[in-house]
Amino acid sequence: MIESIYDDKGLDKYKPVITRRHEKFEQKKKLLANGSSLSDIANGYLFYGLHRYPDKWVLREWAPNATEIYLIGDFNNWQQKKEFAFYYTYNGNWELELPLDILQHGMLYKLWIKWEDGAGERIPAYCRRVVQDDVNKIFSAQVWTSNYEWKHARSKKVENPLIYEAHIGMASEEEGVSTYIHFREKVLPYIAKMGYNTIQLMAIQEHPYYGSFGYQVANFFAPSSRFGTPEELKELIDEAHRLKISVVLDIVHSHAVRNETDGLSRFDGTFDLYFHDGERGMHPVWNSRCFDYGKNEVLSFLLSNCKYWLEEFRFDGFRFDGVTSMMYYDHGIGRDFVDYSMYYDGNQDEDAIAYLTLANELIHELNPEAITIAEDVSGMPGLASPIRKMGIGFDFRMAMGIADFWVKLLKTKFDEEWHVGDMFYELTNKRKEESTISYVESHDQAMVGDKTIIFRLLDSLMYTDMNVFKRNPKVDRGIALHKIIRLATISTAGDGYLNFMGNEFGHPEWIDFPREGNDWSYKYARRQWGLEKDTNLRYHFLSEFESAMLKVIKKHSIFSSRPFAIIQSTKEQILIFKRKNLIFVFNFSPTKSYTDYAFEIDRGTYRIVLNSDDSRFDGFDLIQMDYNYITQPEKGKNILRLYIPARSAFVLHKTE
Numbered sequence: 001m002i003e004s005i006y007d008d009k010g011l012d013k014y015k016p017v018i019t020r021r022h023e024k025f026e027q028k029k030k031l032l033a034n035g036s037s038l039s040d041i042a043n044g045y046l047f048y049g050l051h052r053y054p055d056k057w058v059l060r061e062w063a064p065n066a067t068e069i070y071l072i073g074d075f076n077n078w079q080q081k082k083e084f085a086f087y088y089t090y091n092g093n094w095e096l097e098l099p100l101d102i103l104q105h106g107m108l109y110k111l112w113i114k115w116e117d118g119a120g121e122r123i124p125a126y127c128r129r130v131v132q133d134d135v136n137k138i139f140s141a142q143v144w145t146s147n148y149e150w151k152h153a154r155s156k157k158v159e160n161p162l163i164y165e166a167h168i169g170m171a172s173e174e175e176g177v178s179t180y181i182h183f184r185e186k187v188l189p190y191i192a193k194m195g196y197n198t199i200q201l202m203a204i205q206e207h208p209y210y211g212s213f214g215y216q217v218a219n220f221f222a223p224s225s226r227f228g229t230p231e232e233l234k235e236l237i238d239e240a241h242r243l244k245i246s247v248v249l250d251i252v253h254s255h256a257v258r259n260e261t262d263g264l265s266r267f268d269g270t271f272d273l274y275f276h277d278g279e280r281g282m283h284p285v286w287n288s289r290c291f292d293y294g295k296n297e298v299l300s301f302l303l304s305n306c307k308y309w310l311e312e313f314r315f316d317g318f319r320f321d322g323v324t325s326m327m328y329y330d331h332g333i334g335r336d337f338v339d340y341s342m343y344y345d346g347n348q349d350e351d352a353i354a355y356l357t358l359a360n361e362l363i364h365e366l367n368p369e370a371i372t373i374a375e376d377v378s379g380m381p382g383l384a385s386p387i388r389k390m391g392i393g394f395d396f397r398m399a400m401g402i403a404d405f406w407v408k409l410l411k412t413k414f415d416e417e418w419h420v421g422d423m424f425y426e427l428t429n430k431r432k433e434e435s436t437i438s439y440v441e442s443h444d445q446a447m448v449g450d451k452t453i454i455f456r457l458l459d460s461l462m463y464t465d466m467n468v469f470k471r472n473p474k475v476d477r478g479i480a481l482h483k484i485i486r487l488a489t490i491s492t493a494g495d496g497y498l499n500f501m502g503n504e505f506g507h508p509e510w511i512d513f514p515r516e517g518n519d520w521s522y523k524y525a526r527r528q529w530g531l532e533k534d535t536n537l538r539y540h541f542l543s544e545f546e547s548a549m550l551k552v553i554k555k556h557s558i559f560s561s562r563p564f565a566i567i568q569s570t571k572e573q574i575l576i577f578k579r580k581n582l583i584f585v586f587n588f589s590p591t592k593s594y595t596d597y598a599f600e601i602d603r604g605t606y607r608i609v610l611n612s613d614d615s616r617f618d619g620f621d622l623i624q625m626d627y628n629y630i631t632q633p634e635k636g637k638n639i640l641r642l643y644i645p646a647r648s649a650f651v652l653h654k655t656e
Contacts, residue, residue, distance in 0.1 A: 010340050020350075022357075025353075025357040032303075032358075038361055038362040048062065048126040049221070056097050056098060058098075059071060059096045060094065062297065063267060066115055071111060073110065074107045074109070075107055084096065107143040111123070118269055123139065125264060127221060127222055128144060130206045130262070139219075148230075151238055152238050154367070155241050155244065157368070161495075163496065164501065166201055167214075171183050175526060176522050177227065178526075180235070196550065197244070200249075201250060208262055213447075216288055218259055218264070248315065248371065251318040253326070254291075255288040255325065256288060275289040276290055276291075293326075316370055318370075319374075320374050322375060324377050327349060328378070342378075357392050359372075373397070373437060375398050380392070397436050398437050402427060403444070410457070415589075415647075416573075418573060418588045420568050420573055420575040423588075427492035435494055435496070437494075437498050438489050438496070440489045445500075446510060450510070452503055453485060454503075454508070457477070461475055466538045475538070479506075483542065484588070486545075490549060491584045492563050502529075504543050505531070509523075552582075556582050561579055565577045573589040574587055574588075574589075574594070574644065582651055583601065587648055590647055593644065594642075597643070598641045601639075606655065607629065608627075608651065609651050612648050613645055619648070620645070
C-alpha cells in the first residue's frame with residue numbers, strides 16, 4: 001500500500017486519485033530518464049541553441065513541422081542563403097554548423113523557418129540572449145560569448161525565508177528602467193541591512209511587454225537585456241551570496257506570450273508544438289499560450305529551463321508563478337475551493353501536476369539546498385509536501401489568503417469591529433504538514449487599480465501629512481496599524497514571510513508601467529527611496545520598525561514552534577499568544593487602553609524586546625521599556641499584568 005502523507009481522514013476517499021497522480025509522475029520520470037537521473041536528461045539547453053566549440057559554431061533547433069530553416073542576421077544582411085541553411089537530423093531536429101569566423105560577439109540573428117503553407121522569422125527557443133532594437137522595438141537574438149568567474153559560494157538552504165520581492169527595472173528612483181548594476185550597488189546593501197535573508201527576483205526571463213511585470217515570457221533562457229548583461233546578473237547574485245542572501249527566481253512555466261516572431265507560439269507553423277491546440281491552448285484571462293505538459297518535448301524544455309537557471313546563474317531556487325492556473329483545466333478562475341472534492345473532481349490537469357512534481361525532484365536533486373515556492377490560491381493538498389510521501393514536492397506554498405484577509409478587513413469593517421479570534425484563525429490556518437510563506441501584500445496589491453495597505457489606511461494624506469512637524473490622528477492610526485498588521489502577520493506565519501520592494505516603508509505610489517494610457521510614463525514604475533531616507537518625513541519609521549521586527553524574529557527563531565493563543569478577547573480586541581519564549585501582545589482597539597491587564601503565563605521575568613509604540617518607530621512611548629515584568633502567584637496560577645495601550649503591539653521575551 002502506497003503511503004499517504006495526509007493525516008486528514010477527509011482525504012481517505014481520494015487516495016486512489018492521489019495514488020494515480022503519483023504513479024503518473026513515476027511513469028513520466030521513468031520514460032524521460034530511462035534509468036538515469038532527471039538531472040542527466042535535463043540538458044536541452046546544452047544541446048539546443050547556439051554553441052561555440054573550439055573549431056566551429058553549432059546551432060540546433062527542434063521544429064518538426066518545418067520544411068526549411070535558415071540562419072539570418074548581421075553577417076548575411078538578413079538574407080536566406082544556402083550556406084546558412086540547416087539540415088534535418090532526426091525526430092524533428094535541425095542543425096547548422098558554421099566556421100568560427102562567421103559569427104562574432106554582439107552580432108544579431110534570427111531563424112527564418114518555412115513550413116508547408118507559410119514562413120516567418122523566429123528567435124531560437126533556447127536562445128540565451130535577446131535584445132530589442134531602440135528604433136523599431138524589434139527583438140533579435142544576439143551572439144554572446146562572455147563568461148563570468150564566480151567569487152563566492154552558493155547560499156546554504158534557507159529554512160525560514162524572509163523574502164524581499166523585487167523588480168530590477170523599477171528599483172531606481174529615476175524615471176526609467178533600472179539595471180542589474182544599480183540593484184547590486186544600491187539596493188542589495190539596503191536589503192542586507194534590513195535583515196531579509198532571501199530575494200525573489202521578478203521579470204528576469206525575457207518578455208516583450210515591460211508592463212506585463214515579466215509574466216508574459218517569450219524567451220525562457222534569456223535574462224532580460226533591459227536590465228543589463230547576463231554577467232551583470234551573475235555579479236548581482238554573486239554579491240548577494242557574499243552577503244549571505246539567497247536569490248530565488250520568479251519563474252514562469254504556467255504560460256507563455258502569444259507573440260510569434262519573438263516567442264514560441266506557432267514556432268514551426270503549428271499551434272501545438274509547445275502548447276495545446278485550439279481553445280485549450282489560450283488562457284482566457286491572460287491572453288497567452290498554455291503549455292501542453294503531456295508532451296515529453298515540452299517537459300524536457302521546461303525541466304532544462306529549471307536546470308539552466310540553477311546551474312548557469314546559481315539561483316538558489318524558484319517561486320513558481322501561476323501554479324493554480326497550471327493545475328486546473330479552468331485555471332481556477334472564479335472558483336472558491338471550499339471542500340476537498342474540488343481537488344479531485346476531474347477538473348485537474350494531471351499532466352501539469354506531474355510536471356510540477358518532476359520539476360521539484362529535479363531541482364532538489366541538482367541542489368538539495370535549493371528551495372521551491374508555489375504561488376497557489378487553491379490550497380491543493382500535498383502541494384508543499386515531500387514527493388516521497390506522495391506530495392508534489394514544493395518546500396513552501398504562498399499563504400495568499402492572508403493578504404486577501406487584510407484587504408477585506410480594511411474594506412468592510414470599522415476598527416471597532418475587528419474580531420481578533422477570526423484574525424488569529426485566518427493568520428494561522430494551514431495544514432500541519434505543509435510549510436507556508438505569509439505576507440501582508442505582494443506586488444499584486446501594489447498594482448494600479450488596487451491599493452497597498454498604507455494607501456488603504458491613509459489615502460491622499462500620504463501626500464500632505466507625512467511630515468514629522470505635525471500630528472494628524474488619521475495618519476497616527478494608519479502608521480500604527482501598518483506596523484501591527486505586519487507584526488501580526490510575521491509572528492503568526494507558518495514558516496516564512498514576504499514583503500514587496502518599498503512596501504516596508506509605506507511607498508506612497510501604486511505601480512503603473514509605461515503604457516499608452518499614461519503616455520508611456522515611468523513616473524509610477526520606480527521606487528522613491530528618498531522618502532525613506534528623509535528624516536523630516538515619517539516613512540523611515542516604518543522601515544525601521546520592519547528591520548527591528550525581522551531582527552527579533554531571526555534572533556529568537558520563532559518558526560521552530562507554532563503560535564499558541566493565550567487570549568483572544570473579541571470584546572476587548574486583545575490578542576495575546578506565545579511562540580517559543582516570546583509573548584506577542586496586540587491591542588487592536590482604536591480607543592481603549594488597559595491597565596493591569598492580567599493573564600496566565602509561564603512563571604518568570606519578561607522584558608519587552610519590540611514595541612510598536614516606541615518613539616523610534618513614531619509611537620508615543622506609553623509603555624515603559626526598561627522594566628522587568630514578573631509573574632505573580634494568584635490563586636495557584638502565575639499571572640502577568642500589563643499596561644496595553646490602544647492600537648499597539650509589543651513583544652515580551654522570557655529572561656528567567
